[in-house]
Amino acid sequence: MSERxxxxxxxxxxxxVLGAASxxxxxxxxxxxxxxxxxxxxxxxxxxxxxxxxxxxxxxQPPLNRTQWTAEVTKMKKAYGAPIADADIAPIVDYLLTQNxxx
Ligand code: HEC
Numbered sequence: 001m002s003e004r005x006x007x008x009x010x011x012x013x014x015x016x017v018l019g020a021a022s023x024x025x026x027x028x029x030x031x032x033x034x035x036x037x038x039x040x041x042x043x044x045x046x047x048x049x050x051x052x053x054x055x056x057x058x059x060x061q062p063p064l065n066r067t068q069w070t071a072e073v074t075k076m077k078k079a080y081g082a083p084i085a086d087a088d089i090a091p092i093v094d095y096l097l098t099q100n101x102x103x
Pocket of ligand 1 (some may be wrong): 005006043048049050051052053057058072074076078080081082083084092
């Protein structure tokens, strides 16, 4: 066996050992149980937005303006099938603006 082939073989077995070891590693994800904070419209937001994902999705966003939040809520409805009544979109957006909005 050439030295090069031997090196490759040694490297390959090292990788195999590493691969076997990594299968036993446990990864602890950060808790995702962020709740909507109190405010006018919090019940609507909790009912319409917390069914699929936590409120973290709203708070980790950069602040959005009214047009952007409206587009975001509409996307949840049209693209992801969230059962949001059209009449609830504006009050939900009002609430989202109080939580993570900008002019
Ligand atoms: C039917 C399930 C569902 C509902 C209900 C829902 N969402 Fe989402 N939302 C999703 C999915 C799916 C994603 C994309 C997740 C991903 O990319 O990991 C998402 C992502 C997001 C994001 C991250 C940015 C983005 O566009 O991907 C925000 C912000 C968000 N949702 C806000 C809301 C708000 C506000 C509501 C309530 C009006 C809501 N969601 C209701 C399914 C839903």
